[in-house]
Amino acid sequence: MPPEGLSCLAGEPRSALYCTASDMGSELVFAHFLQADMRPSDRLDIAVTYPPGTASGEPILERRWSLASAFEVTPWTAGVFGLLLLVLVGGLVVLIRVRGRDERALREEASRGDQAPVTTGEHGRARFEPPDGVHPGQIGTLFNETVDITDLTGAVVDLAVRGYIRLEELPHEHFTSVDWRLVRLDGPPGDSLRPYEWLLLDALFAERRTVRLSQVGTARVCSDFPARMDRVREELYRDMVRLRWFARSPNQVRGRWSTTGMVTTALGVLLTVLLAMFTTAAFIGLAVVIAGAAVTVAAQYMPAKTRLGSSVLAHTIGFRDYLLSQRSATERPGERVEIYSRYLPYAVIFDDVDRWANILASAALTDLTDEELTGDGLAWYTGPREWRIEDFSDSIRTFAVTLTGIITNARRMRLVNQFQRRR
DSSP, X not given: OOXXXXXXXXXXXXXXXXXXXXXXXXXXXSOEXXXXXXXXTOEEEEEEEOOTTSSOSOXXXXXXXXXXXXXXXXXXXXXXXXXXXXXXXXXXXXXXXXXXXXXXXXXXXXXXXXXXXEEEOGGGOEEEOOGXXXXXXXXXXXXXXXXXXXXXXXXXXXXXXXXXXXXXXXOOOTTOOOOEEEEEOOOOTTOOOOHHHHHHHHHHHTTOSEEEGGGTTSTTTOTTHHHHHHHXXXXXXXXXXXXXXXXXXXXXHHHHHHHHHHHHHHHHHHHHHHHHHHOSOHHXXXXXXXXXXXXXXXXXXOOXXXXXXXXXXXXXXXXXXXXXXXXXXXXXXXXXHHHHHHHHHHXXXXXXXXXXXXXXXXXXXXXXXXXXXXXXXXXXXXXXXXXXXXXXXXXXXXXXXXXXXXXXXXXXXXXXXXXXXHO
């Protein structure tokens, strides 16, 4: 049976140009195809059309793999994909409800902390009493469930203000940066330190009683300074659990959820590849990848405060609002230097150190005698001979920035060393 039609394409691959000629001749027995001037890389594609029923049997069809066919969207794949996303959205809604509970507790109780944290001590003198006994080093962890470097810097300033460290600004030498001598003290009688504060002191001083700030973190003073600072961070997380502000360590909760999210993402990628290779339902695997990535990102929000922790946070937020307001700088003369000194470490945490350093310096100028100003009027901070109390704001800001840089560099160097050892 002769064919119904002939066609041919010639030229480069996927060319749409017809060949020079194609015909069956007068006898309709042989098909002829002609293409002139073909190059070795050219193709000649021919097509012959026969009437239906010319050949018996069923056609042999082979499905070719393609990226589009592997991720084919069908009612079944779309339904499974939507179901997985629905579970993910439901989990986020639950998380939002938990966060909403914390926010309601904050709104209801924050006003209780928005007042002067001062009580009457011996002989009628005002005495600083932080809300719920929260130390500056604990505040950052309570706020964002993470021990930041600023929290550690504020904790060092707090230890100085409370009488465990004396900061001695050294004479300024030409073309050299400012340096300080840190002197370890025994602290006032009746006061006590939290476990993380003991570890922080040990990290700064090691076995010494005095150390220069420029030497902190060096092998000369403490060869394992980064490891010691890591122990300080871990102890702060444990402190949150001991105080019942968190049911579990925020760091461990974040780690578990991050690991779960990354494992889920990896399994989702593997599942997607396998489904793409052997089925047309690879679209389903993408939902697992999205779910794993979402869990990884949401891991930072997973640590949940207890009811007590939410209440303490609310009071601390109230204290922050008070400290940042103009009402906070209204203590009585004669008591301001001590009270404002206790405020300063919290100002480091709340990023208001410049304002409070100036307030403290102004109070010292008014309340202290000339002998106290040129001596150890602040008790915990002294300067060189040419130093004046008016320089205190610049001095304490530079100290905080320098200490923050030392802690940051020590941690960075430890990460670099760990990477090099693994290689």
